[in-house]
Each structure stands twice: as C-alpha cells, then as structure tokens.
Amino acid sequence: xxxxxxxxxxxxxxxxxxxxxxxxxxxxxxxxxxxxxxxxxxxxxxxxxxxxxxxxxxxxxxxxxxxxxxxxxxxxxxxxxxxxxxxxxxxxxxxxxxxxxxxxxxxxxxxxxxxxxxxxxxxxxxxxxxxxxxxxxxxxxxxxxxxxxxxxxxxxxxxxxxxxxxxxxxxxxxxxxxxxxxxxxxxxxxxxxxxxxxxxxxxxxxxxxxxxxxxxxxxxxxxxxxxxxxxxxxxxxxxxxxxxxxxxxxxxxxxxxxxxxxxxxxxxxxxxxxxxxxxxxxxxxxxxxxxxxxxxxxxxxxxxxxxxxxxxxxxxxxxxxxxxxxxxxxxxxxxxxxxxxxxxxxxxxxxxxxxxxxxxxxxxxxxxxxxxxxxxxxxxx
Amino acid sequence: xxxxxxxxxxxxxxxxxxxxxxxxxxxxxxxxxxxxxxxxxxxxxxxxxxxxxxxxxxxxxxxxxxxxxxxxxxxxxxxxxxxxxxxxxxxxxxxxxxxxxxxxxxxxxxxxxxxxxxxxxxx
Numbered sequence: 418x419x420x421x422x423x424x425x426x427x428x429x430x431x432x433x434x435x436x437x438x439x440x441x442x443x444x445x446x447x448x449x450x451x452x453x454x455x456x457x458x459x460x461x462x463x464x465x466x467x468x469x470x471x472x473x474x475x476x477x478x479x480x481x482x483x484x485x486x487x488x489x490x491x492x493x494x495x496x497x498x499x500x501x502x503x504x505x506x507x508x509x510x511x512x513x514x515x516x517x518x519x520x521x522x523x524x525x526x527x528x529x530x531x532x533x534x535x536x537x538x539x540x541x542x543x544x545x546x547x548x549x550x551x552x553x554x555x556x557x558x559x560x561x562x563x564x565x566x567x568x569x570x571x572x573x574x575x576x577x578x579x580x581x582x583x584x585x586x587x588x589x590x591x592x593x594x595x596x597x598x599x600x601x602x603x604x605x606x607x608x609x610x611x612x613x614x615x616x617x618x619x620x621x622x623x624x625x626x627x628x629x630x631x632x633x634x635x636x637x638x639x640x641x642x643x644x645x646x647x648x649x650x651x652x653x654x655x656x657x658x659x660x661x662x663x664x665x666x667x668x669x670x671x672x673x674x675x676x677x678x679x680x681x682x683x684x685x686x687x688x689x690x691x692x693x694x695x696x697x698x699x700x701x702x703x704x705x706x707x708x709x710x711x712x713x714x715x716x717x718x719x720x721x722x723x724x725x726x727x728x729x730x731x732x733x734x735x736x737x738x739x740x741x742x743x744x745x746x747x748x749x750x751x752x753x754x755x756x757x758x759x760x761x762x763x764x765x766x767x768x769x770x771x772x773x774x775x776x777x778x779x780x781x782x783x784x785x786x787x788x789x790x791x792x793x794x795x796x797x798x
Numbered sequence: 799x800x801x802x803x804x805x806x807x808x809x810x811x812x813x814x815x816x817x818x819x820x821x822x823x824x825x826x827x828x829x830x831x832x833x834x835x836x837x838x839x840x841x842x843x844x845x846x847x848x849x850x851x852x853x854x855x856x857x858x859x860x861x862x863x864x865x866x867x868x869x870x871x872x873x874x875x876x877x878x879x880x881x882x883x884x885x886x887x888x889x890x891x892x893x894x895x896x897x898x899x900x901x902x903x904x905x906x907x908x909x910x911x912x913x914x915x916x917x918x919x920x921x
Contacts, residue, residue: 725858
C-alpha cells in the first residue's frame with residue numbers, strides 16, 4: 418500500500434523498464450513513477466492524441482469486492498456510493514464516488530461487473546493510488562457480513578490510449594477490437610491471461626489491461642514493439658485528462674467537494690436520486706434540488722499565460738469568487754486551459770472571469786468542457 | 799565574449815558594458831518543453847537575485863532570477879511567439895533580456911563556464 422512507513426517510494430512491477438526507457442522518475446502518491454520519457458511531455462501528449470500511448474497505472478488500487486451473488490455485493494457497494502450497481506449488467510463498467518456522510522468525495526473509482534457468470538457476486542474496483550489505504554479501510558469497515566474486500570496486490574495495470582489503440586490490440590487480443598466503451602472482458606493477450614477494459618482517462622478511445630505483475634513487463638514490451646505505441650508518463654497523463662475535462666482526485670475533488678458541485682451528476686444514478694440511502698444523500702440531493710453554492714467549470718484564459726492550480730478567481734468588481742483547481746497548457750487545445758470552482762451565479766457559459774496570476778489580472782471566461790472532444794468508441798447497436 | 803553562470807542555471811554573456819541573460823541548456827532540459835515565457839519590462843531595474851522572468855513548461859512555472867544587478871534595455875520578444883526556442887537554443891538565440899550592468903563587480907561572484915559545467919556534472 419501507498420503508506421510505506423520508512424518513506425521509501427514504492428515501485429510498480431514496471432519500474433526497471435521505465436528506467437531502461439530513460440524515464441525521469443518522480444515521487445507520486447508514495448510511488449516512484451515516470452513523469453516523462455526522453456521525448457518529453459509535449460511529444461508524449463501529442464502521440465497519445467494521434468497514435469497510441471502506453472501508461473503504467475499499476476500504482477492505482479485494484480481490489481475485488483466479493484459476495485455470494487451480484488445483488489448482495491451490489492447492495493453493499495450502494496451503501497457507500499450513489500451508483501446503481503444492481504442494474505449494472507455483466508461486463509459493464511461504471512464510474513462512481515465513495516461519499517462521506519457530509520456529502521464530500523472520499524475517492525472516485527471505476528467499478529466493473531465481471532462478464533463471467535462464474536464470478537457473479539464479484540465487483541472489481543480501481544481506485545486512486547493516493548487514496549488506496551483510506552478507501553480500503555473505509556470500505557472494509559462498512560461491509561455487511563459475508564462480503565469481503567480483497568486488494569489485488571499481485572496485479573499490474575497498464576492503459577493503452579489513443580486512436581490507434583484498437584488496431585494495436587486487435588493484433589494480440591482480437592476480441593478486444595469489438596468491445597464497446599465502458600465494457601470489460603477476461604481475454605488472452607498473446608497467451609497472457611488479462612482483464613481488459615475499454616476505458617481510460619485521456620478522452621481518447623483505449624483500453625486498460627489488468628495483468629499479473631509477473632507478466633506485465635513481457636506484455637508491455639510486446640505493446641512497445643508496435644510502431645504505433647510509445648510509453649507515456651504522468652506529465653502527459655495530466656495534460657490529457659485536463660483537456661478531457663476529467664477530475665483529478667485531491668485537486669478537483671476532495672472530501673470538501675460534493676458530486677453536485679463537481680458537476681459529476683452523471684455519477685448520481687436515477688434510482689439513487691429517487692431513493693437516497695447513500696452517504697451524504699441529504700446534502701447531495703438538496704444541492705440537486707436547490708442548486709449548489711459553487712460549481713466546477715471549464716476556464717479559458719485569454720492570451721498565452723497558463724493559470725495553475727491555486728490561482729484566485731475574481732469577478733469584474735474584484736471580489737474573489739473561486740479558485741483554479743487544475744490548470745496548465747493544453748498541447749492539443751493549443752493554449753492555456755483550466756478548471757476550477759466559481760460561485761454558482763458566475764458559472765454560466767461565457768461569464769467573464771479575472772484570474773490573478775503572479776499579482777496580475779488575467780482575463781478569462783467560463784467555457785464548456787471538454788477542451789478537446791472525447792473520442793470514445795461507441796459500439797453500433 | 800565572456801560568459802558567467804549561476805548555480806540557479808542562469809547565464810550572463812558580456813557585450814561591452816551590457817550583458818545578455820538567459821537560462822542554461824541544463825535548465826531547459828530539466829524544465830522540459832517550454833510553452834510560455836514572461837519577460838521583464840524594458841527600463842526595469844533589478845538587483846541581483848530578484849525575480850525577473852517566468853518560464854513555464856507544460857508541467858510547472860519557474861522563476862528566472864536576475865544573475866546580476868542592472869537595468870533592462872531590451873527583451874527577446876521572439877520568445878513570446880516561439881517559447882520552444884528556449885529548448886532549442888537556450889544559450890544562444892534563447893536569451894531573455896539585455897541589461898546594462900550597475901554592479902559589474904558582481905560578476906566576480908559568478909561561475910565561469912568550466913566551473914559551471916563541472917557543477918552540473920555533480921547534479
């Protein structure tokens with residue numbers, strides 16, 4: 418787990434390969450992770466948008482929630498989240514949130530129901546690296562009898578993202594090509610037993626491949642041998658997800674932000690909105706009805722100067738109305754992009770904002786996200 | 799022309815009674831792709847060590863300190879249009895500002911090229 422007592426950074430099963438590839442390793446969520454490879458963040462970002470980028474996301478937490486049957490396991494997870502997991506079909510993935518009793522966000526995570534009937538009653542969770550220990554303790558402490566949380570510390574996770582991800586996968590894992598976005602299946606990749614999801618966090622089509630730690634380097638070397646594939650570090654992962662308008666836990670969402678403020682209403686399932694019964698339902702349903710006091714919005718700075726996390730946001734009269742929670746340069750957008758929270762009355766598209774960057778006022782406005790259109794693969798019916 | 803260097807990875811190249819200032823090739827390699835630069839205003843006076851410019855990569859913003867005291871007489875406006883020039887030519891065409899030295903004696907406290915290159919080897 419991420420909280421090593423001696424403060425030595427943890428490593429993923431691919432750490433030696435990262436160093437061999439010339440990665441610059443940095444501490445991240447208790448791990449030593451590649452922030453970039455020799456080609457650099459800009460080239461890696463653009464490569465992912467144009468071809469296929471390979472990301473090591475093995476630092477993220479993979480765990481199984483195991484119960485006697487799907488309905489029982491789903492109900493246990495529903496007691497901790499605002500998602501509808503009883504209605505989750507086999508082989509489908511949902512984005513959800515662990516919420517606090519006060520309606521804040523403990524973590525955001527992906528939940529998969531196995532497509533295999535023999536695994537009915539098991540949900541697979543993928544949680545943020547920096548929240549693993551907190552999430553696992555919270556879930557374990559709130560499970561009913563007969564349901565267990567089983568962290569899978571012997572698995573690696575890699576993401577292959579970009580418009581050419583599908584054609585690359587087709588060469589090694591033919592059944593992956595026809596998968597719809599947000600579906601998952603247990604498949605063989607050149608003989609390696611893998612759990613493959615068509616999902617990701619870049620705004621592009623792509624896959625996440627869960628594989629035994631011991632097999633992960635061999636699998637990654639096969640992918641990197643494909644001409645369409647380059648290794649991509651955390652730096653480009655961040656600029657890609659920012660352009661895609663996706664939240665980064667600990668920056669854009671945390672225990673003080675509610676799902677409604679964070680504009681994550683899609684994670685509040687219809688049935689759960691009607692029934693309540695999840696942690697923080699009072700605040701969250703109240704904000705849905707009356708509107709939140711503040712809202713996460715896309716922010717387009719004018720000019721070229723990036724507005725970074727922590728930048729103060731003011732209205733035209735100079736009153737502080739919010740703060741930037743993620744901001745930087747969007748290589749595909751071709752300029753600075755940001756997101757942050759503003760008081761609800763300033764959240765309408767087109768509202769002019771002032772960003773205070775190094776003591777100077779910078780004009781900006783509220784814009785729709787994503788900054789770069791999503792290109793997820795939608796299976797034709 | 800004589801060049802001097804700082805341990806913060808700025809260089810000063812003497813040109814008569816004026817000097818050009820920039821960041822070193824090592825600095826640009828550590829920053830990564832430069833996407834934005836904020837240059838000082840012409841006419842501004844800096845003391846050695848003042849925040850004088852900002853250089854931003856995709857990942858972060860970094861301050862550039864005045865390596866010597868002086869008055870800014872010109873800035874390299876081409877960097878604003880093409881910030882990547884700092885990656886491509888950090889110690890030549892990628893200069894940030896030109897200044898007239900007000901405390902030329904400060905140069906004695908800087909590193910010469912050989913000493914700076916040796917310092918970088920230790921990092």
